[in-house]
Amino acid sequence: MKKIALLLCASVFTLGCCTSQNKNMPKPDANPEDYASIITAENLKESLYTYASDEFEGRKTGEPGQKKAVEFIKNHYISLGIESPIAEGDYFQEIPASYFKGDIKDSENVLAYIKGSEKPDEVIVISAHLDHIGISKNGDINNGADDDGSGTVAILEIAKAFKAAADKGNRPKRTILFLHVTGEEIGLFGSRYYTEVDPVFPLKNTVADLNIDMIGRVDPKHENQRNYLYLIGSDKLSKQLHEVSEAVNKKYFNMEFDYTYNDDNDPNRFYYRSDHYSFAKNNVPVIFYFNGSHADYHKPSDTPDKIQYDLLETRARLIFHTAWELANRDERIKVD
Template identity: 55%
Template sequence: MNKSLLLTGALALGLSLPTLAQNASATKYAETITAGDLTKHLTYLASDEMKGRDTGSEEQKIAAQYISDFYNKLGLKGPVNGSYLQKVDLVSSSFGEVELKVGKNKLVNNEDFVFVGDGDMKKAAKADLVFLGLVSDENLAKVDVKGKLVGIWAVGLRSNDLVAKVMDAGAAGIVIVTMEGQANFDRIANRYKTLAGRGRVGFPQEVEQRPMFMVSSDKMGELFNTPVEELKEAAKSNPESIKSQKASYKIEKNVEPIESSNILAFLEGTDKKDEIVVISSHYDHVGVSSTGEVFNGADDDGSGTVSVMEIAEAFATAAKDGNGPRRSILFLNVTGEEKGLLGSEYYSEHPIFPLENTIVDFNIDMVGRIDYEYQDSTNTDFVYVIGSDMLSTDLKKILEYNNITYSNLILDYRYDAEDDPNRFYYRSDHYNFAKHNIPIAFFFNGVHDDYHQVTDTVDKIEFPLMEKRARLIFYTAWDVANRENKIRVDGTNTRGTR
C-alpha cells in the first residue's frame, strides 16, 4: 500500500495519525513479545496433561490458575472484587437417546443426522415430514407446516432466523440441510460422534421442545425419494410438489451444572482511564474424545491466549517504566467459545466495566498457523482481519498504519465480506462486543487440516510468525490506547444476529 495515499486518506477523513517514524517506546515493549515466551506458555497450556482444557473441567481450572498467576506476577489488577475470575454458571445437556425414523428408514445419530435442537420426551412422537425448501412467505403459504416435521434447505443462509420462522408457524420440528455434499456433512458428524456423551454446554434454561435434525443434502434427497438437484429446484418455488413422508422421533435429555470462569486482568490508564480497550481470546477448548484422544487446541485458541498474555506483559512492563497507556486495558480470556461464544456473551451481559466506556475489542482466535490459502505461497507473513471497519473506519486505518510502520504483514480481508460463506465473523468472541456497537478487529490465520482435530498440537505452531502477529496487535492497541482522540463509531452494525 502506498504510504502517502494512506496518510492523505486519513487526513481527509479527519483521522489524526502520527508520522511514519516508529515510536521508540512502542518498539521497545513490543520486543518483549518473543517466540520463546509464546512457546513456553503454549507448550504448557496445550500439553496432553491439560487434557484439552474442556469447559468446566479440572484442567480448565488449572489453566485459569496458570493464566491468573501470570497476570498477578505482572502486577495487573483482578477487577472482579479483587479476583481475576468472573464466574460463569453453565449446564451440560446430554441427549441419551435421540431417534429419527422416516418411513421404514431408521436413521443413525451422528451418522445419518446430527441433533442440533432441544427437547425432552417420555415417548416417541409421530408426524408427517413435509418439504418446505427455502423459508419464504410464498413457500409457507403453499405447505402446511403445523404439527409437522419440516424439511428446510438453508445452504449458505443464516439458519437461526429461518428455524424460528418455521417454528413460529407451528412446526413440530425441523430437518435441515445447511451444506451440500456428503463429505462436508461427514466432517461435522464425525466430530459430534467423537464428542458423543460429553454433553452440550450452555446457559441454564427451560427445555424447549424444538427437535432439529441436521442432515446432508444427499440424505435429504433420500428421505424424500427425490434426486438432490430436483429437490433443490423444488425448494425455490414449488415445494408442494415433493411428497410428504411418515416420520417418528424421540429425544431424552439430561442436564448437569457446570462451573466455569472468564479471566480478567486490568491495567488502569492514566488521563483517559475511563475509556477501556479490550484484548480478548478464548482459553478453553473441547477436552478429549470418547476414545481418550486429547484435543490440545494449540492453535485454537491456545495461540490467541498466549498472545494476549504476552501483549499484557508488554503493556505491564511499559507501565512499570512509567509509560503506562492513557486509556485502560482489559485483558480478557473467555470461556465456552467452542460451545457457542458463551463466556463473551456472559461478559457482554454482565460487564465489569460499562460497555458504553468500552471503545474497542481486539479479538485473537487462531494466530499460530498457515492455512490452506497460503500454504504454498512464497510469502506466508499474513493475517486475516475481520470486521475492522464495520463500526469504525478509524480502526482499519490505524491498523494499516501500524502494519506499514512496524510489521509489514499481508493484511488479508477476504473473510470480511458480509456474504462470506464461512461466516467467520459470527464464530468468535468479538461478535458479542460488535452486537453492542463496539468496534472490533478479529485476527485469524484461517483453517487447516488440524482445525478442530486432535492433531492441533504445539509442534505445528509457527512461533516466529505468531510473534509478528502478536506484535502487530500490540502496536495497534498501543496506538488506540494512547492517541488523543478515541476512535469514532461512524459505522453501522449490518451483520445482524448469528
C-alpha cells in the first residue's frame, strides 16, 4: 500500500509539473487569417458612408469637417480600447497654423498604437491621410470617398484585426503605429510634421511605412481585371521589403501587383505625391498602395456608392497580412 501511495503521489507531482510547464510554454504561431477575416466589406462600407458623408464637409485641413473627421477616428480607437502613444486619452498630434502655408488653420494628426510584445522599440507604421479638398466654390462637397476615405477606414479595420489578435494573446512582436495624417492635399504637411518635427517614435527605429491612398476603386486600365493593386516604392529602399510583400501576396491573394508607377521615369511622379514619401526621404522603407486614378478624382462625384467594397476588403486584408509579417519576423528588414 505504501508503494502504491508513493507512486500515486509521484504521478500527481509529475502531472502537476507538466501542467505548470504547459501554462508557461509559448503559444504556437497564430494564424493571421483568423484575424484578417475580421476586416469585412460590410464594416468598411458602414464606416465610409459616415466618413465620406456631407456631414464631414470634404474634410478640408483645419476646417470644421476635418475636426469632425479626427473625432470620428479617435472615437473608433477609444471604442476598441486601442491606446494613443502620445498620452492617455490624447490621440491628437497638434500642428499649429504657423506650420502651414497660406490661411490654413491649426490641424492635427491622429495616432494610435499597439505596443510590441518582444521588440516594442521597432515600429511598423500604417498611414493614410484623413483630409480632402473640402467644398468647391459653387458649394459642392468633395466627399473624398476613395481619396482617402478608403485608406482611412482600411486602417481602422486593420487596427481592429490587430487588437483582436492582441486580446487573444497574439500581440505583434513589433509595435504597430496607426497614423492618420492631415494636410496631405496641400503638400504632405501632416506626414512631414510627424517625420521632421515630432516623430513620436524615432525614425531610426521605424522599420517600414505602409501607406494607403486610394484603394477602393478600379482604374480604366484594369476594368477587365479587378484583382489588382498598384504598388509604388516597395523596392526603392529595401529589397527585403519588396520580397516580403511579394511573398505575402503569393501566399494569401495572388492578385496582380502593377508596378507601372514605380518606374523612376513615371511622368505622374506618384512616388513623391503621398505621405509615404515623408518617410522615404528619411531612409525608411515604404510601400504606397494605390488603385490608380479615375474620372472622379478630386471631384464631388468621388462618393461612397462608387467604392467596390469587395476589393477594398481584399486590399485591406493584404495590407494587414503584410504588416503582420513585418511585425512578427525574427529580424527587421534591412535598408539597402
